Amino acid sequence: MNNELYDAPKYHILTYGCQMNVRDSETIAGLLENSGYVSSGIEEADLIVFNTCSVRHSAENKVYGKLGEILARRRKKRPDMLVAFGGCMAQLPDVRQRLKKRGVDIVFGTHNVHELPALLDMAKQSRKPVFQVWEQEGTIIEPLPSLRKPGFSAFVNIMHGCNNFCSYCIVPYTRGRERSRKPLEIIRELNELAAAGYREITLLGQNVNSYGLGLENKVDFADLLLMANNVDGIERIRFMTSHPKDVSNKLLYAIAEGQRICEHVHVPLQSGSNRILNKMNRGYSREHYLELISRIREIIPEAAISSDLIVGFPGETEEEYLETLDMVEKIRFDAAFTFMYSARSGTRAALMEDQVEIDEKRKRLAQLNKQQYQIATEINRSLEGRIDEVLVEGVSKTDSQKLSSRTRTNRIVNFSGQKDLIGKLINVRITEARTFSLFGEVI
Secondary structure: OOHHHHHOOEEEEEEOOOHHHHHHHHHHHHHHHHOOOEEOOOOOOOEEEEEEOOOOHHHHHHHHHHHHHHHHHHHHOOOOOEEEEEEHHHHOHHHHHHHHHHOOOEEEOOOOHHHHHHHHHHHHHHOOOEEEOOOOOOOOOOOOOOOOOOOOEEEEEOEEOOOOOOOOOOHHHHHOOOEEOOHHHHHHHHHHHHHOOOOEEEEEOOOHHHOOOOOOOOOOHHHHHHHHOOOOOOOEEEEEOOOHHHOOHHHHHHHHHOOOEOOEEEOOOEOOOHHHHHHHOOOOOHHHHHHHHHHHHHHOOOOEEEEEEEEOOOOOOHHHHHHHHHHHHHHOOOEEEEEEOOOOOOOHHHHOOOOOOHHHHHHHHHHHHHHHHHHHHHHHHOOOOOEEEEEEEEEOOOOOOOEEEEEOOOOEEEEOOOHHHOOOEEEEEEEEEOOOOEEEEEO
């Protein structure tokens, strides 16, 4: 082993939350590697970095549990180990107060990830805790180093922050206002990814439809998609997430036109009740959403549509909950992420009266899942016998004897095949359908 690598300080990153946090952790890893650190297991690490999520209290509780475990081990075995804490939780003042009492060494926020190496040096030299969190967003720093995991798919941020202020969501307070990256910087990154062998990219933003705000040149998300579509070497382009109130026909036609843009649109509905949508500050009605789905299916007939759904929002009546079930039945989502409403301190919804009892929320969620799973199963069964192009991603997580792949419409297909197919685009025939995945054979 290279002696310099052997002597180098070691780091380990614990990532919680969404794709944005996964992407931030890749940047954190790049910054640390540029500073002379090398990645290691958690037991050997001289530095442990928590990259956290604050969307739900359950996520915070997991973080605090793991943090307590790490700090206890430091007291017993690794007194020189440093613990850094970043991400969305770090943006919240009450969390920072709690961290000061817990003995965390470095705290940084979502807006100043790039400062982590300097904060580490400060902590080492002063031997005192360093808490430095920007309360407001600043200029996007370009470019920053990145250490992506080997593979064929990559996340690419196109913007940061959110301006929507949904009443249940903490993101605008932890990620700041919307800021768009310059299109040429994004395309530069895509070209680098293509040269490195990545074949599929997912463009990330809290609301990708808002891309372009604040840019000197008038470039919107549809324009950016078509620019990305021209990058040689990138075979598939995905994106997350679209806000229903901002999906334009221009965007839908761009998806239909771009040969490399996948036919999958994720548009969170959240509720089927107009009154609840208004309380959520979503900015659209059920009628608008139904009209949007009609436009998507007219312009992109092959599109798979997925959604997010919340049950038990404050004040939601049984009749309003049934309106959500009605929308699910009318629309027939290919897939949906379903949640019980969880009060998030710092949001307007947490202060609303008529919080729904937990047992009622569980009952509603179970009924919603049963309905959605049945719809997804029926849609998947209609695909049996069909031939689809898939990108082979690796060995199946559920059956080590099979390979796992993904269709353009974001469906998982497991099949028997040689490992030299990993990373390739191939055609498979769908032979069996289940609720969450498909099975196929190579043709």
